[in-house]
Each structure stands twice: as C-alpha cells, then as structure tokens.
Amino acid sequence: MSSVLEPIPPTVLSVRRLFNADPALVRGYGGDPARHVALGLVTCDQDDAMYVALDEATKHAPVDVIFARSFYAGAAHASGRLSGEVLGVIAAADPQAIEDGLAALLRCLEHDACFYDADGQRTVTVFPHVISSLGEYLSAEAGLAPGEPMAYLVAPPLEATIALDAALKAADVRVVRITPPPTETNFACAWLTGSLDACEAAAVAYAAAVVDVATTPKR
Numbered sequence: 001m002s003s004v005l006e007p008i009p010p011t012v013l014s015v016r017r018l019f020n021a022d023p024a025l026v027r028g029y030g031g032d033p034a035r036h037v038a039l040g041l042v043t044c045d046q047d048d049a050m051y052v053a054l055d056e057a058t059k060h061a062p063v064d065v066i067f068a069r070s071f072y073a074g075a076a077h078a079s080g081r082l083s084g085e086v087l088g089v090i091a092a093a094d095p096q097a098i099e100d101g102l103a104a105l106l107r108c109l110e111h112d113a114c115f116y117d118a119d120g121q122r123t124v125t126v127f128p129h130v131i132s133s134l135g136e137y138l139s140a141e142a143g144l145a146p147g148e149p150m151a152y153l154v155a156p157p158l159e160a161t162i163a164l165d166a167a168l169k170a171a172d173v174r175v176v177r178i179t180p181p182p183t184e185t186n187f188a189c190a191w192l193t194g195s196l197d198a199c200e201a202a203a204v205a206y207a208a209a210v211v212d213v214a215t216t217p218k219r
Contacts, residue, residue: 004117010044017102018038021039029067038094043087046086047184052138056112057108060104068086075185088105115127118159118207128151131151138152150199151191155188156186156188159209160189167205
C-alpha cells in the first residue's frame with residue numbers, strides 16, 4: 001500500500017509540434033494567426049498539473065497558451081489511449097520558442113506539479129500546489145499580476161469543501177476563484193493568494209483536511 005501524500009507523477013501521453021500551422025486551425029483554437037505560426041500540443045492524465053505546466057512554459061519562452069481544456073469525467077474515462085485528461089496548446093511566432101516552452105512544460109510535469117495520494121490507496125487524491133511566481137497564463141486567468149504567488153487547490157467534492165474552509169481559516173489568504181463541484185473531472189477547485197508563506201500554509205491545511213476526510217469519512 002502506498003503512503004499518504006505520496007506524489008502521483010502525471011503521465012505525458014503525447015507531444016507534437018506544428019511549426020507552420022494552418023491559420024484557420026490557429027484561429028479555431030483561440031490563437032491569432034498574425035502572431036501564432038508554430039504550435040506545441042501536449043496531452044497528459046492530470047489536468048491541473050498541465051495548467052501549472054502551461055503557465056511555467058510562459059516563464060521560459062515567448063509563448064501564449066491558446067487552448068487548455070479538461071475532458072469530461074477525467075483520465076479514467078478518456079476518449080482514447082492518448083487523450084488523457086487534458087489537451088494544452090502553446091503558440092508562438094517561431095519553432096524555437098515552442099521548443100523552449102515545451103521543455104519547460106515537460107520539466108514541470110516531471111519534477112514539480114502533480115496530485116498526491118490522500119488515503120494510501122490512490123482512491124482519494126489532492127492537488128495542494130503552490131505557485132511561487134505566476135506566469136503570463138495563470139496570472140491572466142486569475143486576474144493577478146505576473147510574479148504573484150497563488151495556492152492552486154483541488155480535491156474531490158466533499159473533501160475539497162471541507163479542505164477549503166480549513167485553508168481559509170489557517171492563513172491570511174484571499175479567494176481568487178472558487179470552482180465548486182462538479183468540474184469537468186468531477187472535482188472542485190480553489191485559487192487563493194496572499195504572501196508566499198500564507199499560500200504555503202493554506203496548501204498544507206488543505207491537504208491535511210483532505211487526508212482527514214479520506215481516512216475518517218463519517219464523523
């Protein structure tokens with residue numbers, strides 16, 4: 001049996017490049033063909049880890065995230081072997097920017113952003129991730145300035161509800177966004193900001209509360 005709060009690394013399922021994408025495709029996926037010529041496309045089995053990794057890409061290369069969307073019911077019910085839980089698309093004016101952005105994205109998925117086992121059986125998982133310095137993508141999504149810290153907190157529905165209350169009471173943080181259940185993957189999400197120390201304290205409290213519910217569900 002795996003231990004509680006053991007990392008569950010995301011699995012990257014596909015990585016492809018389009019260095020001269022058709023303008024209609026770029027436009028259809030939310031890009032601007034006047035600025036976005038080359039694309040990098042990635043699928044993996046953890047959507048929230050991917051969103052953090054996409055944000056990381058914007059810190060290391062002049063790329064824009066033009067498409068990022070979770071798939072309904074999550075990786076366990078994917079539409080195909082390579083679909084996973086999310087498709088992320090970065091766009092840039094030249095291929096080298098795509099290569100640099102993909103390198104940063106893949107490093108983040110391998111070494112940083114991931115879900116954690118909350119019950120020792122991987123039947124309840126939690127994403128108590130703290131971004132110390134937001135990039136261009138998530139700062140725009142959150143309405144914050146690039147460089148600000150943010151706690152990115154995700155768990156299943158009841159666990160997330162109890163854990164968010166604990167996080168807000170544990171640290172001097174403010175709510176940026178609450179996404180109540182169900183998300184596309186039937187979880188719930190909250191983004192909190194404050195000082196880096198406060199974001200980290202909130203994430204610790206959030207994870208502890210999810211573990212508490214997972215190990216003692218009826219109380």
